[in-house]
Amino acid sequence: MLYLIGLGLADEKDISVRGLEIVKRASRVYLEAYTAILLVEKHVLESFYGREVILADREMVESNSEAILKSAEKEDVAFLVVGDPCSATTHTDLLLRARHATPAIPTRVLPNTSIMTAIGCTGLQLYNFGQTVSMVFFTDNWKPTSIYDRIKENVAHGFHTLVLLDIKVKEASEENMARGRPWIFEPPRFMSSALCAEQLLYVEGERKEGICGPDNLAVAVARVGSEEEKIVAGTLEELSTVDLGKPLHSLVLIGKKGHEMEMEYVRDFAIDKAKFEVIWKRDYGKS
Amino acid sequence: MLYLIGLGLADEKDISVRGLEIVKRASRVYLEAYTAILLVEKHVLESFYGREVILADREMVESNSEAILKSAEKEDVAFLVVGDPCSATTHTDLLLRARHATPAIPTRVLPNTSIMTAIGCTGLQLYNFGQTVSMVFFTDNWKPTSIYDRIKENVAHGFHTLVLLDIKVKEASEENMARGRPWIFEPPRFMSSALCAEQLLYVEGERKEGICGPDNLAVAVARVGSEEEKIVAGTLEELSTVDLGKPLHSLVLIGKKGHEMEMEYVRDFAIDKAKFEVIWKRDYGKS
Numbered sequence: 257m258l259y260l261i262g263l264g265l266a267d268e269k270d271i272s273v274r275g276l277e278i279v280k281r282a283s284r285v286y287l288e289a290y291t292a293i294l295l296v297e298k299h300v301l302e303s304f305y306g307r308e309v310i311l312a313d314r315e316m317v318e319s320n321s322e323a324i325l326k327s328a329e330k331e332d333v334a335f336l337v338v339g340d341p342c343s344a345t346t347h348t349d350l351l352l353r354a355r356h357a358t359p360a361i362p363t364r365v366l367p368n369t370s371i372m373t374a375i376g377c378t379g380l381q382l383y384n385f386g387q388t389v390s391m392v393f394f395t396d397n398w399k400p401t402s403i404y405d406r407i408k409e410n411v412a413h414g415f416h417t418l419v420l421l422d423i424k425v426k427e428a429s430e431e432n433m434a435r436g437r438p439w440i441f442e443p444p445r446f447m448s449s450a451l452c453a454e455q456l457l458y459v460e461g462e463r464k465e466g467i468c469g470p471d472n473l474a475v476a477v478a479r480v481g482s483e484e485e486k487i488v489a490g491t492l493e494e495l496s497t498v499d500l501g502k503p504l505h506s507l508v509l510i511g512k513k514g515h516e517m518e519m520e521y522v523r524d525f526a527i528d529k530a531k532f533e534v535i536w537k538r539d540y541g542k543s
Numbered sequence: 544m545l546y547l548i549g550l551g552l553a554d555e556k557d558i559s560v561r562g563l564e565i566v567k568r569a570s571r572v573y574l575e576a577y578t579a580i581l582l583v584e585k586h587v588l589e590s591f592y593g594r595e596v597i598l599a600d601r602e603m604v605e606s607n608s609e610a611i612l613k614s615a616e617k618e619d620v621a622f623l624v625v626g627d628p629c630s631a632t633t634h635t636d637l638l639l640r641a642r643h644a645t646p647a648i649p650t651r652v653l654p655n656t657s658i659m660t661a662i663g664c665t666g667l668q669l670y671n672f673g674q675t676v677s678m679v680f681f682t683d684n685w686k687p688t689s690i691y692d693r694i695k696e697n698v699a700h701g702f703h704t705l706v707l708l709d710i711k712v713k714e715a716s717e718e719n720m721a722r723g724r725p726w727i728f729e730p731p732r733f734m735s736s737a738l739c740a741e742q743l744l745y746v747e748g749e750r751k752e753g754i755c756g757p758d759n760l761a762v763a764v765a766r767v768g769s770e771e772e773k774i775v776a777g778t779l780e781e782l783s784t785v786d787l788g789k790p791l792h793s794l795v796l797i798g799k800k801g802h803e804m805e806m807e808y809v810r811d812f813a814i815d816k817a818k819f820e821v822i823w824k825r826d827y828g829k830s
Contacts, residue, residue: 274556
């Protein structure tokens with residue numbers, strides 16, 4: 257059987273009790289390490305599990321999955337995913353392939369928390385979130401503003417918007433690609449909440465429709481679910497200057513339909529509580 | 544410290560490794576049992592944890608939380624929540640009270656999966672879900688159609704809609720309330736996906752705007768995250784006749800913006816695959 261096992265968000269102890277049992281007895285264990293990262297290194301996981309873990313990069317999963325699926329119809333193979341296994345297309349694709357293999361490979365998914373639910377730690381109600389969006393690293397030549405239209409759809413209904421921040425793991429630089437050396441990888445890059453806020457302000461400057469401007473309220477989070485979790489609320493202007501430290505960061509644009517109780521909870525995280533409350537009372541909380 | 548610990552969705556082994564460590568060492572352990580239920584009884588949990596667990600009903604949590612918070616500034620108190628702790632307001636309220644208590648009580652949330660992410664097991668991409676809605680049990684006198692407007696907002700953008708189904712645990716019947724006997728509780732009721740589909744069809748019949756009619760595609764799920772997980776796809780008409788067995792059920796109205804890959808994955812769960820594909824090609828997949 258192929259098990260897709262969610263590891264949760266922080267460290268080796270966020271795996272479920274059942275997940276750990278399976279990891280210990282499986283023939284092979286893979287760790288998917290390109291859609292997100294755990295806050296601990298692979299060797300810490302191996303030490304805790306008492307066994308070796310094979311790193312699976314995007315190429316292996318998307319173009320070479322036979323290695324992962326080999327013998328899974330008669331052995332247990334565990335495929336570990338940071339966060340939750342069903343949050344990204346790359347994983348459902350693997351399940352589809354297992355399902356349609358000959359012979360068919362039985363599969364089971366052990367869900368775990370994802371940033372998409374753990375973001376409730378901000379006090380913002382999950383029911384009030386619209387679609388989730390992704391912010392990519394801008395380059396000199398490429399500053400896509402399509403994210404603005406997605407956020408705008410949420411804003412039209414007063415919903416919160418969870419912004420997932422770009423991570424680049426094992427990517428070749430543009431220069432090395434151009435020089436025909438795609439195997440030279442850049443060091444991993446994880447977008448900070450401050451850079452995300454900056455890029456949102458840039459896009460607002462281009463589009464000017466009052467969607468994500470300097471006075472819009474937002475919440476930045478880092479290392480959610482861990483002991484070093486950090487939550488900071490404020491205007492996008494303020495958040496573009498705050499350093500939340502080590503990865504992983506996310507950001508939520510607060511929706512205008514926000515409730516009084518959400519505000520009460522979030523305000524405690526504000527850089528400037530008085531200012532936060534003034535802006536809220538002025539622009540937010542319209543049901 | 545007050546720990547809010549997510550138990551995940553199925554049974555005693557869905558708790559995280561860290562969560563189990565805390566449960567074993569805590570002075571007191573409460574189990575919140577009114578926003579959702581685990582698929583195993585309390586005694587199974589107690590047997591697995593090797594300790595007693597106190598059932599916390601809505602009254603205790605919302606009106607009598609001092610008992611839960613007592614001494615939590617100097618002892619470890621664990622508050623267990625089925626699914627994820629940050630998915631419902633009743634829990635963030637408890638955290639607020641701990642935070643503002645005198646002396647202040649330190650808190651930590653251990654997130655876990657919630658139906659809101661585990662619903663990815665259907666193959667529908669979480670990024671494409673709009674706001675989550677709740678379907679209540681209709682009565683002869685009360686058939687609220689406000690849910691229609693919420694779904695309509697999602698439909699306008701082609702998003703999927705996760706419908707959470709009503710559960711009634713420890714509720715007094717209308718009759719007993721009227722007779723001044725609010726302590727006589729009805730047996731627990733968990734809405735089935737079939738009843739939800741039926742009620743959605745009823746509401747469509749009233750409002751007639753083509754939001755959730757007989758030919759709209761949907762996915763019904765039961766016991767997500769467990770070995771007995773069941774997923775069935777089809778039209779709302781079809782789903783109103785299918786019995787998915789024991790609780791807990793949920794339903795997703797598929798959005799018109801659905802991707803080809805989502806359809807490929809979901810179609811395997813369809814009651815009538817050919818019909819599902821015909822309707823999809825005709826009405827869905829419009830980016």
